[in-house]
Amino acid sequence: MSSDKHHRVAILVYDGVKLLDVAGPADAFAEANRLGADYRISLLSTTGADVRSSVGIRITADGSTASEPAPDTFLVPGGDIYPRTPVPRDLAGATKDLALSSRRVASVCSGAFILGAAGLLDGKRATTHWKVAGELATRCPQTRVEPDAIYVRDGTTYTSAGVTAGIDLALALVEEDHGPELSRDVARALVVYLQRAGGQSQFSAPLQGPPPRSPALRKVADLVMADPAGNHSLGELARHLHLSARHLTRLFREELSTTPARYVESIRFDLAKAFLDQGHTATQAAASAGFPSYESLRRVFVRELSLSPAAYRRRFRTARAEPAPQ
Numbered sequence: 001m002s003s004d005k006h007h008r009v010a011i012l013v014y015d016g017v018k019l020l021d022v023a024g025p026a027d028a029f030a031e032a033n034r035l036g037a038d039y040r041i042s043l044l045s046t047t048g049a050d051v052r053s054s055v056g057i058r059i060t061a062d063g064s065t066a067s068e069p070a071p072d073t074f075l076v077p078g079g080d081i082y083p084r085t086p087v088p089r090d091l092a093g094a095t096k097d098l099a100l101s102s103r104r105v106a107s108v109c110s111g112a113f114i115l116g117a118a119g120l121l122d123g124k125r126a127t128t129h130w131k132v133a134g135e136l137a138t139r140c141p142q143t144r145v146e147p148d149a150i151y152v153r154d155g156t157t158y159t160s161a162g163v164t165a166g167i168d169l170a171l172a173l174v175e176e177d178h179g180p181e182l183s184r185d186v187a188r189a190l191v192v193y194l195q196r197a198g199g200q201s202q203f204s205a206p207l208q209g210p211p212p213r214s215p216a217l218r219k220v221a222d223l224v225m226a227d228p229a230g231n232h233s234l235g236e237l238a239r240h241l242h243l244s245a246r247h248l249t250r251l252f253r254e255e256l257s258t259t260p261a262r263y264v265e266s267i268r269f270d271l272a273k274a275f276l277d278q279g280h281t282a283t284q285a286a287a288s289a290g291f292p293s294y295e296s297l298r299r300v301f302v303r304e305l306s307l308s309p310a311a312y313r314r315r316f317r318t319a320r321a322e323p324a325p326q
Helices: 019-034 089-100 111-117 130-139 165-178 180-190 215-226 234-241 245-256 260-277 282-288 294-305 309-316
Strands: 007-012 039-045 073-076 104-107 151-154 157-160
Touching: 007 019, 007 089, 019 039, 019 165, 019 180, 073 089, 073 111, 089 111, 104 111, 104 165, 111 130, 111 157, 151 165, 157 165, 165 180, 215 234, 215 245, 215 260, 234 245, 234 260, 245 260, 260 282, 260 294, 260 309, 282 294, 282 309, 294 309
Parallel strands: 007 039, 007 073, 073 104, 104 157
Antiparallel strands: 151 157
């Protein structure tokens, strides 16, 4: 879109909306305006009434969803409430009505649940915060949920991961409208990466998934956690559990859609991340998590996160600024 035409951005607000999901993208668009774009931003509630955000700050609505002329971009932020409870019909209906008149539709974090309740994600690829990606897949069985993506575009529908990923998404939309140079300048002004390395896996907490339902598979997890460096080959696991290798392989495939070897590796990978978070070196983390060498750990990190273990450790070990060299 050329910079001489204004672009209407409608942002849905509702009681419990996460403030940063609203403010992050809005500030990215506002910064783009300072650099030559012309985004006209409106905050809309279903009735036009003001709402209260997740942190208690009141948000003044500019109007109702019904009164808004067709926006170029319709953005639906997230909130903690709707992964936990069903999306109300009036909110889903208002979302669907405005989305159908919009040129493109986007969600931030758990805003994907509102798009899903409105039927706007059926047959599409989508993402949301890694903590609730499984719940989104359950609620929206016709949607292909990609839990590791920072943001996903499927046609004119965009969904993004948690909280600050809304800024990543806004930068992508600015680039689509005005090109990479302006988007790059906005990222620099906001002191964020234009395109951050890796996906959501680098932010997810280790071993957060539910335990396997099968007692045999739970036993495998216990065995690996108790002795990460032990011999956990298929044959050894089958022998320990008094099962055939074929039966154990079938259990993993049917319940977890993976192999025994990949499951053992995933536990070791999560353990290695935890050791790095605690301040261990990459070599120490590899040994403690049961990897035969640093290089074997590095291969898994690069495959899963597009980061080396050393880069992961530098990124997450502290929030304090490093002291200047003497």
